[in-house]
Amino acid sequence: xxxxxxxxxxxxxxxxxxxxxxxxxxxxxxxxxxxxxxxxxxxxxxxxxxxxxxxxxxxxxxxxxxxxxxxxxxxxxxxxxxxxxxxxxxxxxxxxxxxxxxxxxxxxxxxxxxxxxxxxxxxxxxxxxxxxxxxxxxxxxxxxxxxxxxxxxxxxxxxxxxxxxxxxxxxxxxxxxxxxxxxxxxxxxxxxxxxxxxxxxxxxxxxxxxxxxxxxxxxxxxxxxxxxxxxxxxxxxxxxxxxxxxxxxxxxxxxxxxxxxxxxxxxxxxxxxxxxxxxxxxxxxxxxxxxxxxxxxxxxxxxxxxxxxxxxxxxxxxxxxxxxxxxxxxxxxxxxxxxxxxxxxxxxxxxxxxxxxxxxxxxxxxxxxxxxxxxxxxxxxxxxxxxxxxxxxxxxxxxxxxxxxxxxxxxxxxxxxxxxxxxxxxxxxxxxxxxxxxxxxxxxxxxxxxxxxxxxxxxxxxxxxxxxxxxxxxxxxxxxxxxxxxxxxxxxxxxxxxxxxxxxxxxxxxxxxxxxxxxxxxxxxxxxxxxxxxxxxxxxxxxxxxxxxxxxxxxxxxxxxxxxxxxxxxxxxxxxxxxxxxxxxxxxxxxxxxxxxxxxxxxxxxxxxxxxxxxxxxxxxxxxxxxxxxxxxxxxxxxxxxxxxxxxxxxxxxxxxxxxxxxxxxxxxxxxxxxxxxxxxxxxxxxxxxxxxxxxxxxxxxxxxxxxxxxxxxxxxxxxxxxxxxxxxxxxxxxxxxxxxxxxxxxxxxxxxxxxxxxxxxxxxxxxxxxxxxxxxxxxxxxxxxxxxxxxxxxxxxxxxxxxxxxxxxxxxxxxxxxxxxxxxxxxxxxxxxxxxxxxxxxxxxxxxxxxxxxxxxxxxxxxxxxxxxxxxxxxxxxxxxxxxxxxxxxx
Numbered sequence: 085x086x087x088x089x090x091x092x093x094x095x096x097x098x099x100x101x102x103x104x105x106x107x108x109x110x111x112x113x114x115x116x117x118x119x120x121x122x123x124x125x126x127x128x129x130x131x132x133x134x135x136x137x138x139x140x141x142x143x144x145x146x147x148x149x150x151x152x153x154x155x156x157x158x159x160x161x162x163x164x165x166x167x168x169x170x171x172x173x174x175x176x177x178x179x180x181x182x183x184x185x186x187x188x189x190x191x192x193x194x195x196x197x198x199x200x201x202x203x204x205x206x207x208x209x210x211x212x213x214x215x216x217x218x219x220x221x222x223x224x225x226x227x228x229x230x231x232x233x234x235x236x237x238x239x240x241x242x243x244x245x246x247x248x249x250x251x252x253x254x255x256x257x258x259x260x261x262x263x264x265x266x267x268x269x270x271x272x273x274x275x276x277x278x279x280x281x282x283x284x285x286x287x288x289x290x291x292x293x294x295x296x297x298x299x300x301x302x303x304x305x306x307x308x309x310x311x312x313x314x315x316x317x318x319x320x321x322x323x324x325x326x327x328x329x330x331x332x333x334x335x336x337x338x339x340x341x342x343x344x345x346x347x348x349x350x351x352x353x354x355x356x357x358x359x360x361x362x363x364x365x366x367x368x369x370x371x372x373x374x375x376x377x378x379x380x381x382x383x384x385x386x387x388x389x390x391x392x393x394x395x396x397x398x399x400x401x402x403x404x405x406x407x408x409x410x411x412x413x414x415x416x417x418x419x420x421x422x423x424x425x426x427x428x429x430x431x432x433x434x435x436x437x438x439x440x441x442x443x444x445x446x447x448x449x450x451x452x453x454x455x456x457x458x459x460x461x462x463x464x465x466x467x468x469x470x471x472x473x474x475x476x477x478x479x480x481x482x483x484x485x486x487x488x489x490x491x492x493x494x495x496x497x498x499x500x501x502x503x504x505x506x507x508x509x510x511x512x513x514x515x516x517x518x519x520x521x522x523x524x525x526x527x528x529x530x531x532x533x534x535x536x537x538x539x540x541x542x543x544x545x546x547x548x549x550x551x552x553x554x555x556x557x558x559x560x561x562x563x564x565x566x567x568x569x570x571x572x573x574x575x576x577x578x579x580x581x582x583x584x585x586x587x588x589x590x591x592x593x594x595x596x597x598x599x600x601x602x603x604x605x606x607x608x609x610x611x612x613x614x615x616x617x618x619x620x621x622x623x624x625x626x627x628x629x630x631x632x633x634x635x636x637x638x639x640x641x642x643x644x645x646x647x648x649x650x651x652x653x654x655x656x657x658x659x660x661x662x663x664x665x666x667x668x669x670x671x672x673x674x675x676x677x678x679x680x681x682x683x684x685x686x687x688x689x690x691x692x693x694x695x696x697x698x699x700x701x702x703x704x705x706x707x708x709x710x711x712x713x714x715x716x717x718x719x720x721x722x723x724x725x726x727x728x729x730x731x732x733x734x735x736x737x738x739x740x741x742x743x744x745x746x747x748x749x750x751x752x753x754x755x756x757x758x759x760x761x762x763x764x765x766x767x768x769x770x771x772x773x774x775x776x777x778x779x780x781x782x783x784x785x786x787x788x789x790x791x792x793x794x795x796x797x798x799x800x801x802x803x804x805x806x807x808x809x810x811x812x813x814x815x816x817x818x819x820x821x822x823x824x825x826x827x828x829x830x831x832x833x834x835x836x837x838x839x840x841x842x843x844x845x846x847x848x849x850x851x852x853x854x855x856x857x858x859x860x861x862x863x864x865x866x867x868x869x870x871x872x873x874x875x876x877x878x879x880x881x882x883x884x885x886x887x888x889x890x891x892x893x894x895x896x897x898x899x900x901x902x903x904x905x906x907x908x909x910x911x912x913x914x915x916x917x918x919x920x921x922x923x924x925x926x927x928x929x930x931x932x933x934x935x936x937x938x939x940x941x942x943x944x945x946x947x948x949x950x951x952x953x954x955x956x957x958x959x960x961x962x963x964x965x966x967x968x969x970x971x972x973x974x975x976x
Contacts (some may be wrong), residue, residue: 143373147366147408149455150384153392156464161210165543166459169241170206171517172540174199176237176531178513180253183529191254192269196486197322198234200353200456204320204481205234207462208349210544212470213318215553221312221681225555226294226319228351229270229285235556236267239279240533241544242554247531273558273679273710274747281558281680283709284321286702288328291348292669293706294319295334297680298346298476300673303631306653309606310683312345316470319348323367323480324356330703332374333665338476339379341633346476347469351456353485354412354419363413368480375478385465385481388453394440402436419484423450456483560774562678565686566603567767573597574760580790588719588783590756590790592620594763595688599628599656604686604771609674609714611658611689613667619690619719621657622647629655664691668700668707675712675778684771686714692726693718693782694733697741708745711776715766721752721782722893723915724927725823734919735782739898742780743852750780751850752892753801754825757793758849759783761801784823786924803877804854810844815951816942817882817908819890819899821848824933828891831938838963839943839956846881851892851901854878858905878905887911887945891933909949911941917974931973936964 113121132139181193198205208225216222227235233253239245245267252259252266256275259266268275270285282297284290294317301312325331338346352368354361361367368384376382386407387395398404410430418426423446431437431449441449455461462481469477510526521532534540548554570578574597577590585593599605616622625647632651640649658674660666667689673680674687696718697704704716720726723736742750749766753759759781766779800806808825809832810817816835820828825847835841848854858876865873882888887909890899896914903910915931928934940960946952961968 143377144369145372145384146404147369147386148384148395148404149386149461150382151461151464151468155468156460157467159460159463161459161463161547162543163459165540166206166210169210169540169544170202170459171519172241172532172534173206173234173237174202174517175514175519175521176240176250176533177202177233179529179531180233180237180250182510183251184253184255186529193233193254194230195233197228197230197351197353198232199487200483200485201228201231201320201351202234202487203457203459203462204349204351204483205231205238207459207466208318208320209238209555210547211463212316212466212551213555214316214551215548215555215557216559216682217552220552221310221315222552222555223315224281224294224297224317224680226282226284226290226317226321227271227556228320228322228325229287229290230322231320232268232270235271239554240531241541242548244554247533250531271556274708277560277711278558280556281710283706286706287322287325288330289703289706290319291321291325291328291331292334292665292703293672294348295338295343295346295476296666296669296673298338298343299341300670300677301345301681302341302343302633303609303658304677304681304683306631306633307606307656308654310681312681315345317346319346321348321350323350323352323354323371324361326350326367326371327361330665333663334669335375335378335380337666342474343476344473347466348476348478349466350478350480351483352480353456353483354416355485360413360416362411363416364411366410366412368482371478371480375480379475381469381472381475381477383465383468383477383479385455385461385479387455387461387482388458389460390448390452390458397440400436402434403440406430406433406437419454423447426450426452454482454484456481457487558679559682560679562682562684564774565607565684565771567764567771568598568601568604570760570764573601574756574763577756577760577790578793580756581792582789584787584789585756586783586785586787587753587756587759588619588785589787590759591690591717591763591783592623594760595621596624596627599624604767606656607683607685608656609658609670609685609687610656611660611667611671611674611687613660613664613691613695614662615691615719616657616659621690624657625650628657630657630659631655664695664700665703667691668696668703671714671716672703672707672710672712675707675714676710678713679711684713686767686771688715688717690717690719690783692733692735693721693738694735696780697738698735701741704748705745707778708747711747712778713770713776714778715763716778716780718780718782720785722784722822722824723919724893724924724931724933725784725786727924727927728921729919730921731919736893736895736915736917736919738780739782739852739892739894743855743898743901747777748780749777749850750782750852752782752822752894753849754820754822754847755793756790758801758847761793761798762849765798765802782822786823788823788826800877800881801849802853803857804850804852805846805848805878805881807881808845808847810842812844812883813886814842814844815886816841816843816946817846817886817888818843818938818942819846819848819888821851821890821892821894821899824891824893824928827928827933827935828938830935831942834935834939835942839939839960841942841946843942844886848890848892848899851890851899855901855905858902862905876905878902879907882906882908884908887942887949889913889938889941889945891938893933909945911945913937913941915973917972917976936960936966939964940966 177198181195184191213225214223248264254269256266271280273280298317304310305312372382426449431441465479514521574594629650629652635653636651642648658670671687671689674685677683677685723734726734742748751762769775797806818828828845832843832845835843858878861874861876884907889911891913892899895916896912899912913933943957947954
């Protein structure tokens, strides 16, 4: 036998053996059932992974639907009516964007994303997305942001938005002037507080937020605060969005926690904003491997019902092989082309493929649906997801971007930027979805809403009534929680009498007392990103426990310690590991509980201040958008208080970032008593007065003597500043914030002892609050020129007169926020530049914010005022050993 003949014979034997194994598996399934087959396959997989064989299963499954026709649940609705509703919503969503851009070309908007996701949403609205009602807390739905026009269009059919509202899409200023509301570009609770629940416009924030909302529902359940057992979290996201780190960062947590109350629907239209998501690969295959590897239940929803017959006739497997070998860039091309092109270039690749569609017309081929456009298939996927136990589910739904837009945009590279359609494209869209509109109505860009008694609207309202009401909808109804008296939990701080402690220690002590309060205590949610011991919170491990959905299945190493590590299903602390993104997402879930769950909670997230606004600022901005209420505590704060940690740990900018968030109130208290006042004020504003704001407070790890709180300064502390020492007529005024108040006090003593200069020292608890109030007063005076001028708190504290020196442990831009409102000479010292590792004293000298540099700045200001001779400054430089020729710290 020659070599060729031997190879042919050997191949035939190999194939015969493979066929026998395949027949054996089929026989096992037929005779013992799928469950037994899975057991045998699991056994073989374990044996195959042993050394010597070293086999690992391939990731992924064939490029077909996970749910077979036989497994498919029956569709419970009126399919024809639901398809007509989807077409009406598509039309109004399309016209909303086209009309806005015809009138105002710069408004923008998106057509193609909702066109691809419309059926995914419609099945959810008609069968799955439950509203909050007296019987249920309802489901949480995270909407793909670019699909906002479709959500508005459906609310229009529901009667919750008017035609005038739709006509003012993306006109949030102009709309109210016309007596209607403007509709925000994307989901924004701050702008539409009765409509949107969650902001998703910054890609990736929706996915991670949905995971932690689902986990927080379990937290409430396990702590017996609220029954959330029947509630579900849905997220509809884009396949391109999955490239964002936040989208993927908590997948394993969702699986580890067994969050079967969470379903993601990833709208895989295979396109990002500029082009294919994975032009040279298949994003659905990639996501399947990622999600299944992370422990999720994966449902692939790839092909519509029309493909079932073709797959059933695919005797030799050529169709499945060809689908699995076609890359997404090519699928996009097929989406953009018509049936004739698809017949030639896809089904024309082999004789067997061509035979499969020989009985279909080109139009029928053109209308072969992808899975995400088939309501029957979508319902089956959602139905299976809701019945999955023990793990979260992701549905990977293939769609066409710009579905129905035809030559004008379906599957085109430019589809995402499509804002306008010409007459021919609009008429083609009308015809594609069989809409009852005349050519004149199309040309006039008319919205369309059937009569109230029409079959479509009666059906729509019936379905929403069955699901508890309308979504999206946001409520703020939540019973108030009383805040205990400050004397009970913070008396040690307001009457400190010189006791030494850090402000971080004072916070932990106050928190410990608050946790014991019968009403407020259970509502407190302490959150840390693996730094509880650093912040002195280890005593809380035993007192209230660390939340774990499975309890504690091990004996901790330190079980004999009074500070031992204790996990429990009813634990109160959320310990998120080394992940600030996870911790802030948990904080947001707790901080929005009043609106999401009708239950007021009070979260405290404490972290290294450098790892807050700088690291997860986008998530904090989104928290502001959704009207979060709670405390962010930037511990080990400032650039010179965290001595040895160095450049990437020393924070000099967080207060600058915090000042830019409109509803964030940022404070930098020097003393425990000041912090107590801020804490009490914030709790009452958020829990008792229903104010939509949150608090950022920096805390220090530096121990020093804490003074008792001066009488009557509480209001001034909240406004941002009070006089701590000295008189109003002092020669120079020194402002200090945070720990550098102590340097200002020391400088005042040196000014008197060495230079016989009298000074007044002010503790600035918030430069940003001072600036905001001064800005409001300035604006009011400008707009009311004939009224008696108002005076800001800053002006009351610092009337025109003696020079002012401000020192901060942050960059100069922080105290400079008030510079234009100070009606006297104003000098600022700050910590611009990169941090260093050294002692606090060395760092303060390096950044020129210590007492000696404050004295020099004060003397220089008096020289410029003409009160002192320049030689005085030279003597001070010599006396204190300052180095005039040293490089500026911000250049090093």
